[in-house]
Amino acid sequence: MAEFTMELNDEQKEVRDWLHGFAADVIRPAAAEWDEREETPWPVIQEAAKVGIYSLDFYAQQYFDPTGLGIPMAMEELFWGDAGIALSIVGTGLAAVGVLANGTEEQIGTWIPQMYGDANDVKVAAFCSSEPDAGSDVASMRTRAVYDEAKDEWVLNGTKTWATNGGIANVHVVVAVVDPELGSKGHASFIVPPNTPGLSQGQKFKKHGIRASHTAEVVLENVRVPGSCLLGGKEKLDERLARARERAKSGGERVKNAAMATFEASRPAVGAMAVGTARAAYEVALEYASTREQFGRPIIDNQGVAFQLADMRTQIDAARLLVWRASWMAINGKPFTAAEGSMSKLFASETAKKVTAQAIQILGGNGYTREYPVERMHRDAAIYTIFEGTSEIQRLVIARTLSGMPIR
Ligand SMILES: Cc1cc2nc3c(=O)[nH]c(=O)nc-3n(C[C@H](O)[C@H](O)[C@H](O)COP(=O)(O)OP(=O)(O)OC[C@H]3O[C@@H](n4cnc5c(N)ncnc54)[C@H](O)[C@@H]3O)c2cc1C
Numbered sequence: 501m502a503e504f505t506m507e508l509n510d511e512q513k514e515v516r517d518w519l520h521g522f523a524a525d526v527i528r529p530a531a532a533e534w535d536e537r538e539e540t541p542w543p544v545i546q547e548a549a550k551v552g553i554y555s556l557d558f559y560a561q562q563y564f565d566p567t568g569l570g571i572p573m574a575m576e577e578l579f580w581g582d583a584g585i586a587l588s589i590v591g592t593g594l595a596a597v598g599v600l601a602n603g604t605e606e607q608i609g610t611w612i613p614q615m616y617g618d619a620n621d622v623k624v625a626a627f628c629s630s631e632p633d634a635g636s637d638v639a640s641m642r643t644r645a646v647y648d649e650a651k652d653e654w655v656l657n658g659t660k661t662w663a664t665n666g667g668i669a670n671v672h673v674v675v676a677v678v679d680p681e682l683g684s685k686g687h688a689s690f691i692v693p694p695n696t697p698g699l700s701q702g703q704k705f706k707k708h709g710i711r712a713s714h715t716a717e718v719v720l721e722n723v724r725v726p727g728s729c730l731l732g733g734k735e736k737l738d739e740r741l742a743r744a745r746e747r748a749k750s751g752g753e754r755v756k757n758a759a760m761a762t763f764e765a766s767r768p769a770v771g772a773m774a775v776g777t778a779r780a781a782y783e784v785a786l787e788y789a790s791t792r793e794q795f796g797r798p799i800i801d802n803q804g805v806a807f808q809l810a811d812m813r814t815q816i817d818a819a820r821l822l823v824w825r826a827s828w829m830a831i832n833g834k835p836f837t838a839a840e841g842s843m844s845k846l847f848a849s850e851t852a853k854k855v856t857a858q859a860i861q862i863l864g865g866n867g868y869t870r871e872y873p874v875e876r877m878h879r880d881a882a883i884y885t886i887f888e889g890t891s892e893i894q895r896l897v898i899a900r901t902l903s904g905m906p907i908r
Contacts, residue, residue, distance in 0.1 A: 501832045502566040506824065508573065512565070516573050522553060523581025528873075531582035534712035535876055540668060541585050541712050542622065548589050549619040553578075556612050559593045563600075568828035572772035576820070579776030583880035584712030586773070588624070591664040591713065592616060594766075595625035598673045601762060602689055602731040611691050615671045623670035628660035628718050635662075636893050639683040643720060645676035645690060647734075652727040654690060656720045659702065662887075666718040667701020670694045674720065678737065685744040688737055691729040698723035709879030760897070764841030765830035767888055771823040771848035774884040775816060778852040781859035781877040782812045788863050788872075805862060812855045819848035839894075839901040846894035849884030856881040 508516060526547050534541040548554035562570030578586035596612050603611070617623030634641040643658025656676055660666065672692040679686030692699050702717025730737060786809055789800035799805045822844035829840055836842075856878035860867035867874050885891040899907045 502568070502828070504825065504828045505567060505569075506821070508569060509567070512567070512569060512573060515562075515570075516577060519553065519574055519577035520580070522548070522551060523577050523586075527578065527581030527585050531585060531712075531873065531876065532870065535582075535584055536711075538706065538711040540588055540624070540665075540714045544585050545589055545624070546619060546622050549616070549622050554589055554592075554616065554622065556596060556616055559590075559596065560600075563597070564831075566831060568831040569824055571769050572775075572820075572823050572827045575769055575772035576776040576779065579773040580780045581776075582712070583773065583777050583877070583883070584710040586776070587664065587710050587713040592623075592625040592669075594664070595627040595669070595671065595673045597766065598627050598689060599691070599731060604731075604733055607691065607728070607731060611671055611693075614694065615669075617670065624665045624668060625671045625673065626663045626665040626667075626669035626718070627673045628663040628666060629675040630662045631659060632661050636890060638687075641675065641677055641684075641687060643674065643676040644680075645678050645688060647678075647727075648724075651724075653724045654727065654730060656690060656692070656698075656723040656725065658720050660718040660720070661702075662705070662715055663718045665714055666716040667704070668714055668716075672699060672718060673731070674718075679741055679744075682741065682744050682748060685748075686741065689731040690725055691731065692720075692723060692725055693729065696723055696725060708882060709876070710883050711879075761836070763889065763897075764826070764836040764839060767841040767845035767894075768823045768826040768830065770884060770888045771819065771826070771844040774845075774848040774852035774881065775820050775823060777877050777881050777884070778812075778816045778819065778848075778855040781852075781856040781874050781881075782809070782816055784872065784874050784877075785809060785812070785859040785862040788866075792864075799862070808858050808862060812858055815851045815855060819844070819851045822847050837901070839898040842889070842894040842897045842901075845884075845888065846891055846898070849881075850891060852881040852884050853878075 526544060530541060530544050545554055552558055562574045578589060592615050596615055599608055599611055615625035631641055645654045645656050647654055656674060674690050674692055675687050676690060677686055678688045698721045700719050702719045704716040707715060727734060789805050790798055792799050826841045826844040856874060859874040860878055863872055863874055866872050
């Protein structure tokens with residue numbers, strides 16, 4: 501087990517500086533354009549693929565970093581560049597992690613390369629869980645997967661919504677109900693291979709922020725996928741369902757949901773994205789406050805401005821520490837006895853919303869225009885308190901974990 505450290509090692513510093521260079525030279529200059537276009541920034545993803553940032557190798561290297569700091573460090577730098585573009589770059593990774601976590605070695609080897617494509621022909625992937633009537637309440641999911649034993653195929657029907665890269669992805673990972681009696685324990689994940697008939701994009705959403713990231717509905721109409729597309733395989737699924745049915749019958753003790761443990765481990769990554777956006781806005785505000793003069797002196801010369809910056813920086817550093825702690829716990833298999841993963845996402849996302857709003861205030865009228873990046877950063881920051889579980893849901897998870905009570 502790696503000791504918890506707040507200092508990056510030499511190798512990590514090198515990676516961080518390299519990512520920062522890419523974020524500063526390639527992502528940030530393209531941010532305003534792709535925000536206005538509200539389109540997937542394919543040329544930037546391709547640049548990222550050429551230098552090796554958009555690849556499974558890079559993602560896996562950071563993911564398995566024993567200090568736990570690889571992913572948060574990478575997310576912070578890329579999202580410091582721009583949240584919408586960065587999400588277009590890391591969105592595939594979210595789907596890939598779904599396969600890495602639940603797939604067999606064969607599934608990992610077959611599908612993950614197809615999620616990324618290559619530098620000359622980049623592809624993206626989508627993870628589709630949310631539905632119009634199943635957002636925070638995952639257990640009300642309706643998309644159904646039925647096994648056709650004669651053909652060894654699964655048939656998927658339903659509508660997914662809010663899918664990052666939904667409909668434009670080469671590979672979709674779809675969560676569906678296989679046993680409606682078991683609530684969220686009766687769900688399973690499926691690969692939908694490229695060009696599978698029956699899968700189509702529904703409406704593409706026009707959003708408040710992260711507008712360079714594609715978000716859309718995914719409609720599944722009699723989508724047939726081979727049995728080999730069930731993540732983890734049929735035998736494992738049958739065993740899991742049998743255990744869940746047994747527990748449901750005996751009314752036995754509540755077992756920790758494996759999905760919840762996965763969320764605890766993945767939420768710090770979203771916290772790190774929020775830290776990146778918050779830090780970006782803080783840096784713009786600090787620079788502006790140091791150079792903008794009113795009443796014959798820089799505005800930072802007023803405690804009213806300087807104290808805001810002091811609070812902003814304090815909260816950003818506190819958020820990063822919570823994120824790093826939770827990421828270190830996740831990679832080292834530490835139990836999340838206080839829902840530390842949710843804690844880090846809650847605090848970092850709320851910090852990003854607050855800090856980006858303060859940055860607009862410090863820039864005054866300029867902050868409110870698209871001539872400066874902080875209004876975009878503020879629009880982008882609002883997503884962190886919504887996706888991967890809203891702030892209210894994080895509080896619910898933390899409170900339930902602390903109290904052991906079924907708080908509603
Ligand atoms: C840009 C974007 C990208 C996304 N990407 C993906 C993706 O790639 N894949 C995917 O599957 N999903 C994705 N999502 C979906 C996202 O995870 C959901 O939007 C989120 O989980 C909230 O669900 P909801 O929107 O249905 O809100 P609801 O669940 O309807 O919540 C509405 C409000 O009610 C509150 N609320 C609900 N229940 C409770 C409760 N018990 N106690 C207190 N308050 C409560 C919520 O906190 C929220 O404030 C994305 C969403 C967006 C906006």
